[in-house]
Amino acid sequence: xxxxxxxxxxxxxxxxxxxxxxxxxxxxxxxxxxxxxxxxxxxxxxxxxxxxxxxxxxxxxxxxxxxxxxxxxxxxxxxxxxxxxxxxxxxxxxxxxxxxxxxxxxxxxxxxxxxxxxxxxxxxxxxxxxxxx
Amino acid sequence: xxxxxxxxxxxxxxxxxxxxxxxxxxxxxxxxxxxxxxxxxxxxxxxxxxxxxxxxxxxxxxxxxxxxxxxxxxxxxxxxxxxxxxxxxxxxxxxxxxxxxxxxxxxxxxxxxxxxxxxxxxxxxxxxxxxxx
DNA sequence: CTGCATGCAAAAACTTTGCACCGCC
DNA sequence: GGCGGTGCAAAGTTTTTGCATGCAG
Numbered sequence: 001x002x003x004x005x006x007x008x009x010x011x012x013x014x015x016x017x018x019x020x021x022x023x024x025x026x027x028x029x030x031x032x033x034x035x036x037x038x039x040x041x042x043x044x045x046x047x048x049x050x051x052x053x054x055x056x057x058x059x060x061x062x063x064x065x066x067x068x069x070x071x072x073x074x075x076x077x078x079x080x081x082x083x084x085x086x087x088x089x090x091x092x093x094x095x096x097x098x099x100x101x102x103x104x105x106x107x108x109x110x111x112x113x114x115x116x117x118x119x120x121x122x123x124x125x126x127x128x129x130x131x132x133x
Numbered sequence: 134x135x136x137x138x139x140x141x142x143x144x145x146x147x148x149x150x151x152x153x154x155x156x157x158x159x160x161x162x163x164x165x166x167x168x169x170x171x172x173x174x175x176x177x178x179x180x181x182x183x184x185x186x187x188x189x190x191x192x193x194x195x196x197x198x199x200x201x202x203x204x205x206x207x208x209x210x211x212x213x214x215x216x217x218x219x220x221x222x223x224x225x226x227x228x229x230x231x232x233x234x235x236x237x238x239x240x241x242x243x244x245x246x247x248x249x250x251x252x253x254x255x256x257x258x259x260x261x262x263x264x265x266x
Numbered sequence: 267c268t269g270c271a272t273g274c275a276a277a278a279a280c281t282t283t284g285c286a287c288c289g290c291c
Numbered sequence: 292g293g294c295g296g297t298g299c300a301a302a303g304t305t306t307t308t309g310c311a312t313g314c315a316g
Contacts, residue, residue: 006290006295027281042298047281049296063198068280081243095237097230101252104228109257110214117250119234124242139270139315160306175273180306182271201305 005056011049013037015073018059024070024080024089064089064118077115083123085130090123138189144182146170148206151192157203157213157222197222197251210248216256218263223256 013034018025025033031046050071053059060072062080066087079092101115122130146167151158158166164179183204186192193205195213199220212225234248255263 004291004295008290008296010297040298042300044282044299045297048283051282061198063196065194065196065202069198079237081237081241081245083243084246090243092237092241094239095233097233100228100230100250104212104214104225104252108214108225110216110223110255110260112214112252112254113217114253115250116253117233117248119237119245120247120249121245122243127243137270137316141271141315143272173273175275177274177307178272181308184307 005052008049010034010038010041010045011052013041014046014049015053015058018071018073021073022091024062024072026068026070028068030071062089062116065120079117079119081119081121081123083126084120085122085126088123088125092119095119138185141182143167143171143174143178144185146174147179147182148186148191151204151206154206155224157195157205159201159203161201163204195222195249198253212250212252214252214254214256216259217253218255218259221256221258225252228252 014030017030017033017037027043027046027050030050031041031043034041034046050059050061054061054071057075058073060075062070062072064070064080064082064087066082066084070089074091077096077098079095081090081092082088083090095117097117100117101112104115105112147163150163150166150170160176160179160183163183164174164176167174167179183192183194187194187204190208191206193208195203195205197203197213197215197220199215199217203222207224210229210231212228214223214225215221216223228250230250234245237248238245
């Protein structure tokens, strides 16, 4: 049987915070910001709720080659860019190839639920830094 | 100036081992197998060489939402499937969308060097397990 | 010889978890 | 008052690093 979920101001606060951000914060970043609202929240609670919200489909966990996991409040399909230099994670628009998942499913004996595309390279900010260096 | 790289039997062995595998081993897996050839190799050396080989472009590091990083000896463009249940990482064929990277570069002020697409779901093996459960 | 690579072990970075307590339903 | 959520701290997991020594060029 399904576990009943109780609301908590901690979880609400975490979700609300994420929704104000488009830079895909890490658990640590979430923690530091929530502490301004709930000073005694613990990092464990942040991790627990980020995991919970992911399971519930409210947010999305994103792992990249660079640095710790990040979290995205936007759950509609879209792609991401990862900067190899500073690790920043940027939303990409107009790059989604929706047919890919159907394509991939053809002749594949498993079940495909999700597709994720990442572009890697140097972000605009780091490009500028490199030039002036 | 570029650092001169010296060969080592450890690095050679790691690379050779990877090339025999199509399942994208973790550092730990590499370590255990190399120990049969070089019993006193250390895990640190394995990590150092996997990082080195990645930098050199000889292999590819792959981070997914599930479990530790994995390593791929094939550096030509191809996509992957990740099983949410067992974490296995499987090569996908015929799913590559080569135009995507050009598409993404349009109007993006950074520099895009690489594209990576992952499909997530349940692998064939776990499908069978689920059925019999 | 010179200095990169190694083994070892400690430490760092990131994440999960056990436990006692708190507060919602 | 039962049970999910929390804070705290300890522990788990994965990866990196400092240092003395080894070995390739």
